[in-house]
Amino acid sequence: MTLAKIASYPLAVLLALSPALAGPPRGMDQAAEKSAAAGQLQKVEDAIRVLEEMMKESDKGIPVGLIEGCAGIAILPDVIRAGLIIGGRHGKGVLLVRTKDGGWSDPTFVDIKGGSIGWQAGVQSADIILVFRTPRSIENITEGQFTLGADAGVAAGPVGRTAEASTDSELKxxxxxYSRSRGLYAGLTLQGSSLQEDRKANRSFYGTDVSPKDIFEGRAKAVPEAAARLKSALAELVKK
Incomplete structure (x- = not known):
């Protein structure tokens, strides 16, 4: 609706239209914000669940040495496979990085999108775990988005609690x-998938606009208690 057209309306019509022109009531905005925050809180709870279940599957999971020495880890619960023929995947999760004192940062929210390459037969939904081995691979996400395999080398990881990266692709x-479905782990091919920051989710969770870099460096304010439980669960996983 143009300003000229609005100006041509009689005053009575403009008064009747004023609520619609002003946008949704503040109460509706607050309800939407609360709903979004609850959704991000649930995503963190789902990530905690994945880590706790991983502790019970220590003999067939991700090698502990890889997690101990990694620069960061992303947990994306219940990534959905979209379509049976064309394929595709889409999911959201959290990324934590190592801090200077050897602990874990608060989580930043991330979004993954990509093709269907690498899915196990019959799998419609799976938890995806990404182990970032170098600080450079973490720096990519602070720039907003990067493509796995192009901006950072990615390979299906070895499985088994004491296994080590051994093939040429794993070493490089x-x-x-990794994908995890019904308690079974497998290396997952993610070449060509994009991983990007989810700035809206960060804003919903922390209550304000905050960048991944600020989150990683401990500058996020009003951090929900669930973030501390997520970091604790990750620390316990490494101890197992």
Whole structure:
């Protein structure tokens, strides 16, 4: 609706239209904000669940040595495979990085999108775990978005609690990828998938606009308690 057209309306019509022109009531905005925050909180709870279940599957999971020495880890619960023929995947999750004192940062939210390459037969939904082996691979996400395999080398990771990266692709990869479905782990091919920051989710979770860099460096304000439980679960996983 143009300003000229609005100006041509009688005053009574403009008064009747004023609520619509002003946009949704503040109460509706607050309800939407609360709903979005609850959604991000649930995503963190789902990531905690994945880590706790990984602790119970220590003999067949991701090698502990890789997690101990990694620069960061992304947990994307219940990534959905879209379509049976064309394929595709889409999912959201959290990324934590190592801090200077050897602990873990608060989580930044991330979004993954890509093709269907690498899915196990019959799998419609799976948890995806990405192990970032170098600081450079982490720096890519602070720039907003990068493509796995192009901006950072990625390979399906070795499985088994004491296994080590051994193949040429595993040794060279900056990121090792895993899928977990119904308690079974497998290396996952993610070449060509894009990983990007989810700025809206960060804003919903932390209550204000905050960049991944600020989150990683501990500058996020009003951090929800669930973030501390997520970091604790990750620390316990490494101890197992």
């Amino acid at each position: 990869a900056e990121i090792l990828s």
